[in-house]
Amino acid sequence: MPNLFDPLSLGSLTLSNRIVMAPMTRSRATADGVVGELTATYYAQRASAGLLISEGTVPSAMGKGYVRIPGIYTPEQIAGWKLTTDAVHAAGGRIFCQIMHCGRIAHPHLLPDRAQAVAPSAVTPNVKTWTDDLGMLPLEAPRALETHEIAGVIDEYRQATVNALAAGFDGVELHAASGYLPMQFLSTSTNLRTDQYGGSVENRIRFVVEALQAMVSVAGPEKVSIKISPEMPFNDITDANPTETYTALVQAISGLGLAYLHVAQTLPQPNYHALLRPLFAGPYLAGAGLTQESATALLTNGQADAAVFGAAFIANPDLPARFADGTPLSAPDPSTFYTPGAKGYTDYLPK
Numbered sequence: 001m002p003n004l005f006d007p008l009s010l011g012s013l014t015l016s017n018r019i020v021m022a023p024m025t026r027s028r029a030t031a032d033g034v035v036g037e038l039t040a041t042y043y044a045q046r047a048s049a050g051l052l053i054s055e056g057t058v059p060s061a062m063g064k065g066y067v068r069i070p071g072i073y074t075p076e077q078i079a080g081w082k083l084t085t086d087a088v089h090a091a092g093g094r095i096f097c098q099i100m101h102c103g104r105i106a107h108p109h110l111l112p113d114r115a116q117a118v119a120p121s122a123v124t125p126n127v128k129t130w131t132d133d134l135g136m137l138p139l140e141a142p143r144a145l146e147t148h149e150i151a152g153v154i155d156e157y158r159q160a161t162v163n164a165l166a167a168g169f170d171g172v173e174l175h176a177a178s179g180y181l182p183m184q185f186l187s188t189s190t191n192l193r194t195d196q197y198g199g200s201v202e203n204r205i206r207f208v209v210e211a212l213q214a215m216v217s218v219a220g221p222e223k224v225s226i227k228i229s230p231e232m233p234f235n236d237i238t239d240a241n242p243t244e245t246y247t248a249l250v251q252a253i254s255g256l257g258l259a260y261l262h263v264a265q266t267l268p269q270p271n272y273h274a275l276l277r278p279l280f281a282g283p284y285l286a287g288a289g290l291t292q293e294s295a296t297a298l299l300t301n302g303q304a305d306a307a308v309f310g311a312a313f314i315a316n317p318d319l320p321a322r323f324a325d326g327t328p329l330s331a332p333d334p335s336t337f338y339t340p341g342a343k344g345y346t347d348y349l350p351k
């Protein structure tokens with residue numbers, strides 16, 4: 001059985017270890033969604049991970065849901081990300097771009113011309129969001145996408161994939177977790193549609209499957225991946241039968257030949273790794289709440305091919321080296337997770 005320090009074939013890449021850095025929003029971009037040298041330094045510091053997954057990066061202005069998050073839809077955004085991918089590659093690392101459309105988890109204050117957020121259905125999230133000028137604001141009712149508009153949103157994922165590859169990323173990850181737009185289509189509490197994108201489980205998974213197909217059409221399957229988080233208690237979203245939904249989804253995408261399936265297991269039960277790992281033909285990345293010990297156990301038990309670490313990578317840029325020699329981990333400071341500047345971002349030093 002493999003351990004965390006063994007290489008892993010993933011698409012056309014060979015990862016040097018099975019310790020993956022989770023996608024983490026850090027809100028260090030400009031108001032126009034452009035990242036620069038500071039972000040390049042942050043990711044390059046962490047390049048000893050087998051794979052880095054970028055923070056959620058929006059495919060369009062309507063996909064934005066938080067202050068100072070990056071995009072991948074303007075020439076300036078693409079050029080900004082190129083600094084990061086060059087720095088990571090120069091340091092011997094690999095990096096995928098996580099494509100995130102927030103859907104209804106967006107306040108009009110963050111959207112062009114104070115637009116209403118878009119979603120599968122007009123279900124208002126019971127969620128508050130931070131704005132730099134007005135502080136915390138409750139989210140407002142989104143509008144339901146018309147059926148004829150959905151192909152356009154899916155095309156944003158295709159174009160974002162083209163742009164991410166132009167920016168030098170090794171691949172892309174569809175963010176279908178954490179209650180954002182794709183998960184809003186998957187879940188019964190947020191998808192009340194009566195067209196071909198709602199109702200039956202086959203219809204609720206259609207948006208995610210079509211988004212992946214659009215991404216694969218321009219990148220090939222080996223550079224496309226997906227993150228899911230079944231039953232994640234975040235962003236006011238629930239599903240009436242999540243094991244059925246995620247079983248159907250993973251069965252539907254298993255044959256696409258994707259680079260990997262990334263599953264965040266956020267509740268103790270049911271064990272989604274045990275349920276979903278056997279249903280997916282390619283590499284399986286398990287994440288959320290892992291320690292070196294629990295991650296090693298997942299690999300040993302055959303429930304994952306690689307382990308994904310989030311907060312630990314914020315405070316320990318050399319996490320694989322610390323795991324290798326038993327150096328105690330530093331604790332991250334949550335008060336600087338989303339604040340501008342270098343503090344709490346690039347000032348955690350290796351051992």
Ligand SMILES: Cc1cc2nc3c(=O)[nH]c(=O)nc-3n(C[C@H](O)[C@H](O)[C@H](O)COP(=O)(O)O)c2cc1C
Nearest residue numbers: 022023024025055056264288289290309310311337
């Ligand atoms: C500061 C922060 C920002 C995050 N932003 C994202 C994100 O942009 N996309 C995403 O899929 N998950 C995001 N997450 C969730 C992480 O990817 C990961 O699933 C979570 O932190 C659990 O793993 P951990 O216990 O190893 O930290 C974020 C987590 C943290 C701590």
